[in-house]
Amino acid sequence: KGAAPTKKALSAWLAERDSFTAELVEVGGERFDIGQAAAEGGEPEDLTPHIVRVAELAGLTRIKTAVEEDPAGKGPARFRRSVQGQVSDKARYRVVSIETKRTTSRPPAPFITSTLQQAAANRLGFAASRTMRAAQQLYEGVELPGEGAVGLITYMRTDSTHLSPEAVEEARAYIERTFGSTYLPEKPNRFASSNKAAQEAHEAIRPTSLAHPPQKVKAALTPDQLKVYTLIWERFLASQMTPAQWDATTVRIEGGVDPKQPVVFKATGRTLVFDGFYRVLGVPTSGEEQTLPALAERQEVAPLAIEPEQRFTSPPPRYTEASLIKKLEAEGIGRPSTYAQILQTIQDRK
Known part of the structure; x- marks a missing residue:
C-alpha cells in the first residue's frame, strides 16, 4: 500500500541483499523491442x-x-496495460558473460x-x-570552551574553488595521518571554476582549522550549525583525497522456462574497487548506475520478481x-x- 519506493530506496534495498535489476534484451535469439504499431483507425495496437x-517465457505463471x-x-501512453503473476519455480537463469572496465570517480571540488x-x-x-x-x-564565530569565539569556516559567499x-x-x-598514504594523492588536487563569470575574490568554503572536527565542537553548535559544518568539513577533506575506483560491469543472464526460446537479461552497474574519497563522503547509492554484487560466469541466479514495464520519455521535472x-x-x-534572496x-511571489 502507499507510494512505490523511490529509486534511491530500491537501489539501497537491493544492494543490501546482493541483488540487482536487469533489463530484458533478447527473446528466442532475437533482440527484444516491444515497439508500438498503430492499428486500424489510428489507435495503438493491443500488444x-x-x-x-514474453512474460511466460521469462518465468511468470498465473x-x-x-x-x-x-x-x-x-x-501509446494513453492506455496502461498491467501484467501480474507469480514467478515459476521452473525458471532457471545463469550468468553467461561478464564484461568489466575500470573507471574512476574524481573527488569533488x-x-x-x-x-x-x-x-x-x-x-x-x-x-x-x-x-x-x-x-x-559559523563564519562570525562560535563560543568554544577554553577558546572563546572562534570562526569555524572561511567566508561563505564565494565563487572560488x-x-x-x-x-x-x-x-x-x-588525511595521511588519519586514513593512510593510499588515500593521499601524489600531488594536491586543484580545481578550475565551473563559472566563467567567477570573480574568485575569496577562497573556497572550508574549515578554518582541522583542529576543530565536528565531533569535538558538537556540543557548542546548534543542530543546523553542526549539519552545515559537517558538510563543509567532509567536502574539504574529500577534495584532497584520491579518486575512487570502480569496475563498470555489463552482465548477461540467460534462462527462462523454455530452453528452445531462452530469454536474455542485461544488467549494468559497477562494483567499488577502492573507496578513495568516499571514505569520508560515503559511497553513493542513488546514482543512475546500480552497485552490482560479485558475480561469476555460469553462476546460477534466481529472480526476486519479474516486472513487465515499458517506459516513455518524461517531461523535465520542476x-x-x-x-x-x-x-x-x-x-x-x-x-x-x-542566490538565497532570489529564491x-x-x-514570496507564488
Missing part, C-alpha cells in the same frame, strides 16, 4: 498477447492482465556558495536561506531549490551573495 507470451485508460496520456546550497538542499532538505544563516554564524597552500598542506597531513541555484549559476544570473523572492 497484450505478445506481452503475456498471469492476469488489465487495461487502464489515462485521459492525459498521448499516443570544495564548496562554493552555490554548491553548498545545493548540497544542503539535497542532503539536508535546507532552504538556501537556512543554509546561509547557519554558515554566517581556490584553497590556500597552508590549508592544502594541513588537509594532506590530516525545479527544486538545488537545481534552480545550479541553473542560475550556469546562466550567470545573480551572485553568491544573492526567497520567487517563493
Whole structure:
C-alpha cells in the first residue's frame, strides 16, 4: 500500500541483499523491442498477447492482465496495460558473460556558495536561506570552551574553488595521518571554476582549522550549525583525497522456462574497487548506475520478481531549490551573495 519506493530506496534495498535489476534484451535469439504499431483507425495496437507470451517465457505463471485508460496520456501512453503473476519455480537463469572496465570517480571540488546550497538542499532538505544563516554564524564565530569565539569556516559567499597552500598542506597531513598514504594523492588536487563569470575574490568554503572536527565542537553548535559544518568539513577533506575506483560491469543472464526460446537479461552497474574519497563522503547509492554484487560466469541466479514495464520519455521535472541555484549559476544570473534572496523572492511571489 502507499507510494512505490523511490529509486534511491530500491537501489539501497537491493544492494543490501546482493541483488540487482536487469533489463530484458533478447527473446528466442532475437533482440527484444516491444515497439508500438498503430492499428486500424489510428489507435495503438493491443500488444497484450505478445506481452503475456514474453512474460511466460521469462518465468511468470498465473498471469492476469488489465487495461487502464489515462485521459492525459498521448499516443501509446494513453492506455496502461498491467501484467501480474507469480514467478515459476521452473525458471532457471545463469550468468553467461561478464564484461568489466575500470573507471574512476574524481573527488569533488570544495564548496562554493552555490554548491553548498545545493548540497544542503539535497542532503539536508535546507532552504538556501537556512543554509546561509547557519554558515554566517559559523563564519562570525562560535563560543568554544577554553577558546572563546572562534570562526569555524572561511567566508561563505564565494565563487572560488581556490584553497590556500597552508590549508592544502594541513588537509594532506590530516588525511595521511588519519586514513593512510593510499588515500593521499601524489600531488594536491586543484580545481578550475565551473563559472566563467567567477570573480574568485575569496577562497573556497572550508574549515578554518582541522583542529576543530565536528565531533569535538558538537556540543557548542546548534543542530543546523553542526549539519552545515559537517558538510563543509567532509567536502574539504574529500577534495584532497584520491579518486575512487570502480569496475563498470555489463552482465548477461540467460534462462527462462523454455530452453528452445531462452530469454536474455542485461544488467549494468559497477562494483567499488577502492573507496578513495568516499571514505569520508560515503559511497553513493542513488546514482543512475546500480552497485552490482560479485558475480561469476555460469553462476546460477534466481529472480526476486519479474516486472513487465515499458517506459516513455518524461517531461523535465520542476525545479527544486538545488537545481534552480545550479541553473542560475550556469546562466550567470545573480551572485553568491544573492542566490538565497532570489529564491526567497520567487517563493514570496507564488
